[in-house]
Amino acid sequence: MTRLSPWVRKLLVIVAIQKVLRSLARCRRRRYRRAGVPSTKAPRRRRWYRGLLVLAIVAIVAVLRSLARRRRGRFRSPGAAPPGPVPDDGAPFPYRPDEPHVEETVTLYAPPTPPGTPRYANAVPTNQSEEPLGEDQSLEPGAVVLLRVSIGPLDPDSLERSPVIFPDHLLPAEDVWLRVLVASSDFQVGADADDLARAELAVEKPFLLPADGSPAHTEREEQWLWFALRVPERTGPASARVNYYYRDALIQSQRLTAIVGTGRGRLEVVTDYTASALLHDLDEIPDTPRVSILLNDGPGTTHQLLLRPSRDTPAERSAVPISLPGESVGPLVDKLRVELARTVTSKRVHSSKQLENDLRRLAPLGRDLHRKLLVGGAGEVFQRLHQRPRPLLAVTRPKNVTFTLPWNCLYRIGLPSVPIEKVPVCPLVSEWKEREPLVDGPVDTCPWEEKGVSHAENLLCPFGFWGFGLTVESPASAWSAQARVKLMPSATVVVAETKSGIDRKSLDDHVARLQSMFDSGFPKAGVNVVPETTRAQIRAQLSYDLPLVYFFCHGQRDRVNSPDIYLGVGAKDIISVGDFIDWVEASWLTDQIIWHDVRPLVFINACEALEVSPRTLCSYVDAFVGLANAMGVVGTEVKVPQNLAMEYAEIFFNELLVRHRSISEAQQVARFAFLATGNLFGLAYTAHAWAHLTVVARSAVE
Numbered sequence: 001m002t003r004l005s006p007w008v009r010k011l012l013v014i015v016a017i018q019k020v021l022r023s024l025a026r027c028r029r030r031r032y033r034r035a036g037v038p039s040t041k042a043p044r045r046r047r048w049y050r051g052l053l054v055l056a057i058v059a060i061v062a063v064l065r066s067l068a069r070r071r072r073g074r075f076r077s078p079g080a081a082p083p084g085p086v087p088d089d090g091a092p093f094p095y096r097p098d099e100p101h102v103e104e105t106v107t108l109y110a111p112p113t114p115p116g117t118p119r120y121a122n123a124v125p126t127n128q129s130e131e132p133l134g135e136d137q138s139l140e141p142g143a144v145v146l147l148r149v150s151i152g153p154l155d156p157d158s159l160e161r162s163p164v165i166f167p168d169h170l171l172p173a174e175d176v177w178l179r180v181l182v183a184s185s186d187f188q189v190g191a192d193a194d195d196l197a198r199a200e201l202a203v204e205k206p207f208l209l210p211a212d213g214s215p216a217h218t219e220r221e222e223q224w225l226w227f228a229l230r231v232p233e234r235t236g237p238a239s240a241r242v243n244y245y246y247r248d249a250l251i252q253s254q255r256l257t258a259i260v261g262t263g264r265g266r267l268e269v270v271t272d273y274t275a276s277a278l279l280h281d282l283d284e285i286p287d288t289p290r291v292s293i294l295l296n297d298g299p300g301t302t303h304q305l306l307l308r309p310s311r312d313t314p315a316e317r318s319a320v321p322i323s324l325p326g327e328s329v330g331p332l333v334d335k336l337r338v339e340l341a342r343t344v345t346s347k348r349v350h351s352s353k354q355l356e357n358d359l360r361r362l363a364p365l366g367r368d369l370h371r372k373l374l375v376g377g378a379g380e381v382f383q384r385l386h387q388r389p390r391p392l393l394a395v396t397r398p399k400n401v402t403f404t405l406p407w408n409c410l411y412r413i414g415l416p417s418v419p420i421e422k423v424p425v426c427p428l429v430s431e432w433k434e435r436e437p438l439v440d441g442p443v444d445t446c447p448w449e450e451k452g453v454s455h456a457e458n459l460l461c462p463f464g465f466w467g468f469g470l471t472v473e474s475p476a477s478a479w480s481a482q483a484r485v486k487l488m489p490s491a492t493v494v495v496a497e498t499k500s501g502i503d504r505k506s507l508d509d510h511v512a513r514l515q516s517m518f519d520s521g522f523p524k525a526g527v528n529v530v531p532e533t534t535r536a537q538i539r540a541q542l543s544y545d546l547p548l549v550y551f552f553c554h555g556q557r558d559r560v561n562s563p564d565i566y567l568g569v570g571a572k573d574i575i576s577v578g579d580f581i582d583w584v585e586a587s588w589l590t591d592q593i594i595w596h597d598v599r600p601l602v603f604i605n606a607c608e609a610l611e612v613s614p615r616t617l618c619s620y621v622d623a624f625v626g627l628a629n630a631m632g633v634v635g636t637e638v639k640v641p642q643n644l645a646m647e648y649a650e651i652f653f654n655e656l657l658v659r660h661r662s663i664s665e666a667q668q669v670a671r672f673a674f675l676a677t678g679n680l681f682g683l684a685y686t687a688h689a690w691a692h693l694t695v696v697a698r699s700a701v702e
């Protein structure tokens with residue numbers, strides 16, 4: 001049935017009421033005539049009352065309808081209970097292919113307007129007498145500092161420059177146990193001052209966040225969670241992290257920085273990672289075991305990683321902070337990317353021999369990187385990665401941290417110190433009959449391992465790469481943990497295209513196929529896939545309800561010799577991170593705010609020409625997700641050829657849109673489709689998003 005617009009419906013109601021009232025008036029006049037009452041002004045005055053009555057009835061109906069709508073929960077305020085139960089099988093595998101797709105009604109976005117007393121995460125350093133330290137205080141070498149953590153009213157002693165509010169009307173549906181982890185590569189950390197004797201670098205404690213908006217409290221009902229820190233003996237800067245986890249997922253991270261020495265210091269606490277600043281949508285995070293890695297830029301060129309085991313590992317294993325010298329990791333990552341780029345040719349089908357060569361090129365470098373983490377102290381935490389069911393590997397990167405690793409290419413199987421030519425190849429590859437698929441669909445273990453071939457060490461096998469055996473999840477810092485991209489009726493999907501150096505005809509066909517995927521996956525939505533080839537046109541589209549923004553572009557420089565690479569579209573237009581940030585800010589002054597209601601997935605297929613480096617990609621991820629509220633970004637580690645870039649994207653989008661898979665499932669299907677023909681190409685794509693991200697249609701729009 002076609003739906004009438006609300007205004008037409010209201011008009012019809014008014015006309016109907018007037019008709020009823022008129023016929024009542026006619027009856028009355030007939031009664032007067034029969035009774036012989038002469039025509040007076042009284043009935044005419046009643047016309048005036050009639051108008052008022054019509055308006056009153058319309059107003060009452062409107063109020064009743066709005067109340068009914070509220071009761072039905074269609075316009076749930078973000079503070080109301082989140083929809084549906086938490087899925088208890090949040091793990092990406094196994095698939096549920098027979099499950100029919102149900103179009104969901106999702107919560108409308110409402111900007112946060114916190115009433116009452118807001119809650120804040122407070123981390124306050126104090127001396128041993130529990131007296132707060134001032135922001136200009138330095139820390140005495142070897143001294144003991146206490147850290148007082150609370151979630152409640154803003155602590156007057158808080159050193160947080162931009163405190164993050166936990167609004168009262170945006171609460172989780174029920175009380176939730178958070179885990180608060182304090183860790184540092186510089187300070188020793190203890191549960192209390194006596195505990196510092198253990199010389200640990202990380203301590204974790206539970207903290208209950210009540211649903212009624214009251215301050216968080218400990219198991220003993222205390223509002224403060226205490227930790228002890230021993231200041232390093234050396235002078236100079238030192239830092240620690242206060243991390244808040246829910247269901248193994250990092251939801252917020254604060255960085256405490258201090259100066260060790262005498263004289264004037266600088267104590268600071270900054271919240272630089274929020275998976276969900278609002279905390280009302282924590283139930284969206286599936287309850288899946290996660291091994292978590294938090295990335296950080298350390299002092300100088302050092303990189304820091306904080307590894308945390310999943311909850312299902314023995315309790316004695318705690319989080320481990322690791323420092324990696326940039327000088328040793330940087331060149332290794334560069335080499336790995338060069339070899340990955342050599343593996344990524346425009347040839348779709350690789351022979352058994354080619355795959356073997358690709359493995360010999362990539363695996364030793366991926367293994368070296370994996371070893372760097374093990375030597376740093378990841379051993380205990382990484383043991384869990386070898387056990388089944390496999391946990392998710394959650395990699396989180398605070399805003400402005402540009403250090404990351406090509407996680408998919410890290411290699412888990414030990415390799416001996418012999419020439420790589422001497423390392424045997426898994427029968428999966430050596431006995432592969434090339435006419436058949438190398439492997440059937442996404443699985444997390446090599447079929448030959450199940451047949452008894454040990455995959456512990458001295459073996460080259462595609463399943464040694466993290467990208468084939470593990471699901472790597474890397475949500476970017478954002479305001480909300482929601483991971484359902486809303487597809488509004490008649491939504492527009494922008495394809496920002498390059499016009500130079502590509503086969504235009506096949507790109508047009510590619511875009512047409514994307515349109516047909518939306519049509520068959522969401523037949524009622526009427527999605528419009530619109531290719532745009534100029535900066536101005538792309539900008540004009542960005543503030544609409546875009547479920548997907550697809551860059552099929554080049555890496556491009558704004559001038560010769562410029563070190564920065566931008567997204568090149570059209571003939572020679574570029575879209576830099578700076579441009580995009582300016583567009584977002586300018587949009588706040590209008591009612592056409594970029595990505596305000598619908599939060600899109602951004603897919604950057606940067607092909608041919610210059611590659612968009614992971615460092616550059618990180619800055620786009622921060623701008624798209626951190627600033628503009630996108631749900632995630634998919635991008636490549638190296639430049640990719642047009643034909644394979646399109647083929648990968650089509651497999652990926654078909655899973656995401658037509659088969660309604662999650663982003664990690666779609667990624668695995670695409671990666672394994674290439675592996676089936678002996679090609680490691682899929683390792684080049686990384687998703688900066690929650691693993692369970694999906695695209696859903698709105699079934700009804702008011």
Ligand SMILES: [Zn+2]
Nearest residue numbers: 426428446461
């Ligand atoms: Zn194998």
